Amino acid sequence: MTALFPEDENESQVLKYVTFDPIHIDEVIRNAGLGISVVSGMLAMMELKGLVRQVGGMNYIRLREASAEYQTVVKV
Numbered sequence: 872m873t874a875l876f877p878e879d880e881n882e883s884q885v886l887k888y889v890t891f892d893p894i895h896i897d898e899v900i901r902n903a904g905l906g907i908s909v910v911s912g913m914l915a916m917m918e919l920k921g922l923v924r925q926v927g928g929m930n931y932i933r934l935r936e937a938s939a940e941y942q943t944v945v946k947v
Contacts, residue, residue, distance in 0.1 A: 881905060881909055881913055882913050882916070882917065884903045884904075884905060885899060885903050885905065885909075885910055885913040885914065885917070886913075886917065886922065886923075886933070887902075887903070888902045888903055889914075889917075889923050889931050889932065889933045890932070890933055891932055891933050892932065893926050893930035893931065893932050894930060894931055894932075895928070895929055895930050896910065896911065896914065896929045896930075896931065897929075899914070899931070914931055918931075921934055921935065922934060922935055
């Protein structure tokens with residue numbers, strides 16, 4: 872079973888600001904109030920999970936909805 876929701880508070884904080892519209896990493900850092908290494912690490916991990924994608928120029932978009940209801944995908 873793979874869960875499609877933030878794994879920790881930092882990931883949740885970063886994902887809160889990455890929407891379906893492109894946002895620059897600097898803006899995510901400012902909005903989230905976290906350090907650049909934390910935000911860039913979280914974005915890299917979320918990109919590997921398929922939650923976000925870099926669309927050029929250090930701008931990111933959300934690929935999947937990770938709502939408060941915590942959607943779950945069951946692999947068969």
